[in-house]
Amino acid sequence: MQRTDHSFSYLYDNYSGALLGVISAIVSDHEIARDVLQEVFVNIWRKIGSYDPVKGRLFTWMMNVARNAAIDKIRSKGYQDSLKNQSIPDNADSAVISRSATLPQVTDTGLKKVLTKLKEEHRVLIDMSYYQGYTHDEIAKILDIPLGTVKTRIRSALTQLRTMIK
Amino acid sequence: MNVQDYISSGIVESYVLGLASPEEQAEFESMCSQYPEVLTARTNFEIAMEHQAMQNPVPPPPALKQHIKDLILPAEARVIPINSPESATNVNWLKYAAAACAVLLAGSLYWNISQYNRNKKLQVSYDEVARDYDSMAVRLTGVEDEIAMMTLNPNIKMAAMKGLAPAPASLATVYWDSTSKDVYLLVNNLPAPPSEKQYQLWALLDGKPIDVGMIDNDFFVDQKKLLLRMKNVGGAQAFAITLEDKGGSPTPKGPMYTLGNL
Numbered sequence: 001m002q003r004t005d006h007s008f009s010y011l012y013d014n015y016s017g018a019l020l021g022v023i024s025a026i027v028s029d030h031e032i033a034r035d036v037l038q039e040v041f042v043n044i045w046r047k048i049g050s051y052d053p054v055k056g057r058l059f060t061w062m063m064n065v066a067r068n069a070a071i072d073k074i075r076s077k078g079y080q081d082s083l084k085n086q087s088i089p090d091n092a093d094s095a096v097i098s099r100s101a102t103l104p105q106v107t108d109t110g111l112k113k114v115l116t117k118l119k120e121e122h123r124v125l126i127d128m129s130y131y132q133g134y135t136h137d138e139i140a141k142i143l144d145i146p147l148g149t150v151k152t153r154i155r156s157a158l159t160q161l162r163t164m165i166k
Numbered sequence: 167m168n169v170q171d172y173i174s175s176g177i178v179e180s181y182v183l184g185l186a187s188p189e190e191q192a193e194f195e196s197m198c199s200q201y202p203e204v205l206t207a208r209t210n211f212e213i214a215m216e217h218q219a220m221q222n223p224v225p226p227p228p229a230l231k232q233h234i235k236d237l238i239l240p241a242e243a244r245v246i247p248i249n250s251p252e253s254a255t256n257v258n259w260l261k262y263a264a265a266a267c268a269v270l271l272a273g274s275l276y277w278n279i280s281q282y283n284r285n286k287k288l289q290v291s292y293d294e295v296a297r298d299y300d301s302m303a304v305r306l307t308g309v310e311d312e313i314a315m316m317t318l319n320p321n322i323k324m325a326a327m328k329g330l331a332p333a334p335a336s337l338a339t340v341y342w343d344s345t346s347k348d349v350y351l352l353v354n355n356l357p358a359p360p361s362e363k364q365y366q367l368w369a370l371l372d373g374k375p376i377d378v379g380m381i382d383n384d385f386f387v388d389q390k391k392l393l394l395r396m397k398n399v400g401g402a403q404a405f406a407i408t409l410e411d412k413g414g415s416p417t418p419k420g421p422m423y424t425l426g427n428l
Contacts, residue, residue, distance in 0.1 A: 004239060007314040012231055017223025018216075024224045037226060038234050045238045048319045049345060054304055054395050055195060056182065056208065058311035059216045064184040110222030111215075129185055154185070155176030162179055165214050 012041070015059065019066045025112050026070035026131050036073050040066045071133035114164050122157035129154055172197065173207045182211050209307065303351070303379050303394040312393055313352065321345040325405045327426035332409070333357050338424050340367070340405040349378050349396040356407070356423065358386035364412045365423070369402035378405070380414045402428055 020037050027033045043065050051061050073079055112131075115123050124143075128134045136154075140147045180186045181194045198205045306312055316322045322341050329336030337354040351367055359365060364383060368375040379396040404427040409420040 003317050005235075007317040008235060008239060010310065010314045011318075012234070016231070017225045018219040020224040020226050021222045022219055033224070034226060034230060038230070038237070041234045042237055045318070048315060049321055049343075051315060052348075053306050053308075053312050053315075053350075055198075057212045057216065057308045058315055059219070059308070060182055060212045063215065063219060067184060111218050114218075130183060155180065158176040158179035158183070158185075159174060162211060162214070165218050 011044075015062060016041075018059070019062060021110065022063055022066045023070045025110070026067065027073055032073065032079070033070075036066070036069050039073075040069050043069060067130075068133075075133065111165065114161065117164060118157055118160060122153060122160065125150065125154050126157050126161070169197075169201050169203055173204060178204070178207045178211050182208060182215060303381060303396055305382075305385060306350075306393045306395060309352070309391050309393045312350070316341045316350065319343070323428050325402075325426040325428045327405060327407065327424035329355075329424055330422050332421045332423050336407075336424050338407060340426070340428075342399070342402060342405075342428060347398040347400055349399055351378075351381070351392075351394045351396050353381070353385075353392035353394070356381075356386075359383055359409055362412055363409050363420070364414060365407050366410045366414045366418070366420075367396055368406045368408065368418055369399040370404040370406060371399075371402050375406070375418050376402070377414070377416070381407075383412075404428060 016037065019040060020033060023036045023040070024030070024033045027036055040062070044062060047065070051058065055061075115126055118126065125139065128139050128142075129136070134142070136147055136150045139145075139150045143150075177186065177190060177194055181191060186194060194204075194208075198208060316324075321344050323344055325340040325342070327336075327338045327340065333356070336356050338356060339352040339354065341350040341352065342348070349367075349369070356365065361383065365381040367378040367381070369378050370376075376399055377397070378399055379394075381392075381394065385392050385394075404425065406418070406425040407423045408418045409423060410418070411420070
């Protein structure tokens, strides 16, 4: 039990801040973001047997658990209802339905800030797929562009991203 | 398929960011196991994303840690002191050490050669792109991360292997996942082998040694702790490392360097 305690502290102390950062880029409300962080650690604990180190680093796996939990939260009925009561930010792109009301802005840090350097058509797709969890089909319908275009543009955006975050 | 084109296609980022479809994931995992360049590209992007996230943290309120810990770990942890009879397995260790030594010294017993799996998994060094088809083990980065996860995983059983006569200061640990049957080897301390020799890991089950893979000599270049994913084994009572001729042996012939029971 001492070892388990030590290992939990190791993971939490090293990664909770980074994970909350990932969550906060998707969930704008601080309190809800913290709830999600709690869910994430419970999920990590629960799904521990499914983590395969050969497939990737631990942080990658945890980051994806965090992103999935955050997206599930913003897709949830309760969250969507609460959004309707908020006023829409001035710079919202009216053609894009935002689940999260957290469109990338210059004041963002980290990855989201990097995104602002992308061309609009690329930025929107990364935002919708990565930060809001829309599938390619959903994006194609919402933006009224061909499915193939969605996929190639996302891929193009991602290759640009790699050079930008080195 | 042109590997460089594949690497530049955005699939690496897609996979790491969790945006790849199940088919794309399966293909990517296959490519990673076949081509070290793909694996290196994945690791590099993973590290870049990790740095990005680590440099832009949102610190949680201090009270949250204990709150989460209470949810995950039992509230009243029963602390087992290291030297108590419950935690130490000295008696069992001696019993298996004796059995293993007797069995390995015998030499005249017939072993099941098919246990020596000729499956050639590609060895990957994250520091180099060199390809070596003869080795079996996959080296893992983020050693402390993996150890923490394995410690927390209730399916994982540990075998602490102590050093034997050839190098008494040797220390290595095997983590065996009783559900997935995965085997991980943590090398804390093993002397670098001569170039014509190579360490081989064995699982001992019912007195019989089962090959669990080789350790590549290149891994001894830096002095860091080494964590390797070895071959799977269905069951084991103990684990041992012997020093064999380069390329390994179907049955243990060389001196045993470490031994420990599960």
